[in-house]
Amino acid sequence: MSRLREQNKQRTFEQIKQAARTLFERKGYAATTTREIAEEAQIATGTLFLYVQDKAELLILLYADVFGDLIDETFATVPEDRPLPDILLHIFGPFFELYGRHPENARHFLKELLFHEGERRQHQQVTKQNEELIRRLIQIVQRAQERGEIRQDVDPHQAAGSFFAIYFAAVTAWLGSFLVMNSASLGQLRSLFELQIRGMLPPDAESAIQQAMR
Template sequence: MKNPTASSAYPPELGLRERGKLDKLRRIKQAAREVFLEKGYDAATTREIAQRAQVAIGTIFVYAEDKRDLLMMIVNNDLDAVNVKGAKALQQDGPLIELLMGFFSLRYRYWARNPQISRPAVQATSDFLATMVDRGEETRRFYARRASIYAMLADVVRRKQANGDIGSNADPELIAALFVTIYLSEVRRWLSQPAPKPTAGLARLRALLELAIEGLGPTPAERQALGRKD
């Protein structure tokens, strides 16, 4: 007797070979998620993931370059959805700080779901600039998302500058980089806690972003030392 759920899981136009590939991919992703959650990323092995997915270990490497690629495979679709929601949050009207918090809060709440997976994923994000070697497709896809984040934040800054909502005429890309740097530093610190709570993490992130937006109000002597004019 056929399982109606299994037979309707994939589009009817797909052949048996394609359905088989998709089923293996589904099992590998599920197994990787389970093993990472149970053992932690560092202790997990691709061999154990293959056994849990009921595939040969060589099959794992058809779908993922290495263990990091498996991790990225788990979070990529989720983070794409987070980015779509984040883009909509940044397109709203309102003060810059509220737009930034609307954007970053989506990420904090996502990371808070499964810290065992989130910690190594955020670490991979932080390692982006130091990563010069070739990586698997899923890892490259993960890193490529950084450019879209910078672009979205820079667009918001540019819009605020054009409207006269912020006085700084600094390069929007540079300002966006500052916001991302603050976020990456803070989210790693926050995730290092045994049970990270979004409310506390977001409160500290907001305080630092507010400081970045407001500036330190330097005296004329300090401004001169910075090479700026009054």
């Protein structure tokens, strides 16, 4: 009986998430009410609040669900034979594409993530996912060092953190309309990565670039 109850609870929770996903995509996050989510999920509004505190929690949960798969997919298909800027765009480009599908919802997601209560389980889940992304980025940096693309004295942890910071600042500025960038053209993001990487180049590589520019 206990197992059956858990299965029913999980089924209801999936119905709630699917209902929220449908309405957020159709109407937008701001225009959707918790009552509408409950009706779409075919449950009472009171039942909805047994599973989530509010619709903001649902929004974060939906993005967190996608992030896990996105991280696994992008790192599983990293083009090892490409230069580091190409690899970084391969990793971060899909996140821009995700946000670009529903920019208004993405703005609300980042707002809730950055400026509201951070003790919710969903906030902690996104934090852990970001930490996992950076952990895998560290391995990317280490392999770039092995290929001679980055100096050996560069701390892989700091380099990975700086690449993530560039991505997060760019996507935040883009969604906040402070930066002209769209999900279809990531040339500006690549330029930011290349500028950062230039400071990590081995001396021989830097000399070659200067020669090419003359």
